[in-house]
Amino acid sequence: MKEQFFDLVDRRSKELQKDEVLLANLDQETSDFVRWNGGRIRQCGTVDQAYMNLNLIRGDRSCATIVSITGDVEADDARCRAAIDTLRERLGVVPADPFVLYSEEVHSTDRSDENRLPDPDTVLRDVEETAAGLDFVGSLACGPMRFGFANSLGQRNWEERHSFLLDWSLFHVEDRAVKASYSGFEWDSARFRQIMESTRAQLEIMKREPRTVAPGKYRVYLAPAAVQEFLDTMSWGAFGLRAHRTKQSNLLRLSEGELSLDPRVTLRENTRGGIAPGFQSEGYLRPDEVVLVEDGKFRDPLVSPRSSKEFGAAVNAGAWESPISLDLAPGGLAPSDVLRELGTGLYVNNLWYMNFSDRTACRMTGMTRFATFWVEDGEIVAPVKVMRFDESAYRVLGSELQDLTSEPEFLVVSDTYGGRSSGSHRVPGILLRNFEFTL
């Protein structure tokens, strides 16, 4: 696929007209998908998809298009040629855009891994054996993902990764369930069984009589998956340079120095430690890391090529100026001490369906989901029925933050909208003095 992609861009580059520049991105994946309900297969299949994103630039004018391609070089070349002809027509119509920017320096990279993925039947068999007698609900996404960039200036970038993600939950009754996932590059049946065993152990607690908790403020421990959800929503429009310069960031009060977070809070866009490609669609290489918040204070925003030209700052991100490999620095709380330090309160494994109650105050609402436990004197007592919360990031990562755990977890984003996500988080759990539940 790599040679085909580069060959396609070579062919199209040779036919460009004077002063034209072509940027091309490829997203390709061949994915096996299986979904289960009650330990039985609901749907299974294979999706082979490849998309070329073609961006034609002439001076200060730019138009872009995405075309699906088939893998047949001649057919794909004809499709790309027709697409570029249309872009060329549009360039004659659109007005000048003062903020068009692309990398004019050539930085080629190539990173591919070896295919060590399991045969799907191995996973089906392991799930069947391990989940026997359990209400297992989940999905498998497995196969190669390939990302390419090439331009008419001669830059060539390629990343190829063979990975899998099995994301599942075990249900007792109704919404009383435990969530887990297993991701990687090589399937280890023993490791999978180990995770399933630990999930089963939590499921036993979910069988106890659930407790209804009245709205109010409680001591709370948010496990890493819950922290991931919280940070994911908080990040919508939070870190981009444009959002800050146009006063729209939900962390504006942080960047303007009006408020700060706890000094132990450091957030990084950690490209080096993530699984997303190290290049972006205008040909810039992403820096290994961008420190977004350091010691509780806002530091560097994410800067797209467009914002770079508009506001005068170095490019360090893609067009959306959103983190895709977000890390929250760990703290000093040993995971084995979490229950003791929590004392009496709620242990929340997962949060769900968050959104903003007040963007200016970075106040967000959402739900607990899956295994949430009532803890008394450091002992798990009972599962807790789902609760709605409404809290500000300035309290959760600021005034109410008691500690962060010392061992962050690496969590892969399981979304597959349009294609399998290459997003990830590396986050610890956080212990809070107060967390407000409203419904």
Add this chain to the structure above:
Amino acid sequence: MDLEARFREVLPDVEFCSLRLENEAQEFLYVRDDIVLPVRSSSDVGAMITVVDGGGVGYAATADLTSGGLAKAVDRARTWAASSRGRTVTDFSKIVMPHPKGNYTTPVRTPWASVPLSDKISLLREECARVGGDPRIVQRDVSISYVHRETLYLTNDGGRVEQSFDHIVPSIAVTAHADGQTLSRSLGGRGYCRQGGYEVVSECGLDTIGPELRDEVLELLSAPDCPTGNMDVVLDPDQVILQVHESIGHPLELDRILGDERNYAGRSFVTPDMFGSYRYGSDLLNITYDPTRTEEFASYGFDDEGLTATREFLIRNGILERALGGHISQQRAGVPGVACSRANGWTRPPIDRMANVNLEPGDATLGEMIARVEDGVYMKTNTSWSIDDSRNKFQFGCEWGRRIENGKLTHLVRKPNYRGISATFWRSLAAVGNESTFMVLGTPNCGKGEPSQTARAGHAAPTCLFTNVDVFGGE
């Protein structure tokens, strides 16, 4: 040889096999702060092959539509059907799939392509310029998203359905900042989405609404926060549709009720035994699945598994009658459903998706509803939505609010929010607006499924009055 002939040529000897071709072209025009951002488009063509054999089921999706490409996909789908045999949620061989014949085309008055690109860009630039002029405005966005989608559904027993759709989403938003507050007003969020041609742009008011939105957002900057308390709310259609979508549409999806979505999108508080008797809302609540309103966003003649789409009541006079579930889910659950098994393209298999789910109009005027409220808030335009995985405990926020005191509209309030529980909220529906308040809207990006899919949903609704709601504001 055309695609149908190539499909017939590679048909395997199996109980059921279908091909679903999707050919979708998109165009996105966007002006921000008077600058025309790069015009973006896409062209996506491919097909999904589905095989049912020996009780198992499998699919394979490919962009390679040659005979060789289709044969390879058929082989892959057969292999999956063999692998899943004896391991599936139901014996798929016992479900007799439809073999439909027919076609459907979106009625279009002004084809998108008949309007020059330069004219479309000029319109967006003019509207963007018209909402400027105040230093407190920090961003102005005007855009149109256009999608042309053609589908062909073929089955091994002669089924053949061709459909063609044109979707348009005009959008305008004005964002302003002052005294530490940043607020936006928009054309119904992104709720003004319709099927049709370029005429939709004017019908939705993209070329007239801008100055009104600008004035409203500037007024909101100096308004007090919405008060906290238990009071009545009057919701405009561009909020009612989200309430319908989240707390009626999703809970009635049969795949949620069957448990398929429990690992991701969630389950439902609705259970199969509730159909036919459960009181979902007050007598005033009438909810239809209506694919026949041709201008609505998710109208069609057939769903993606070939079921013929007909208008049905889901809730009548407050009583739950029917689920949102396609052919396979209906067979599995033994519950009446509708033609709503849909995929968001050739790369994803169909799942139960709400299409046009509408709250039917009542007989109240807006003035009558306001006059009935002693203490309340009139809210417009959804800006925030959240609901639990059983679709019960919800919270919504709106862009615009105005206090209602002693039957009269008084001052503006900013950041109005409310929360409640689906199972009881609809029983507090106290008045339903008449046709004069009724609007045809929709939600262009509804997420669900493993692998994940977005879907276009249409919603039409009038203004509605709810009593005894927990309301609150910002900070």
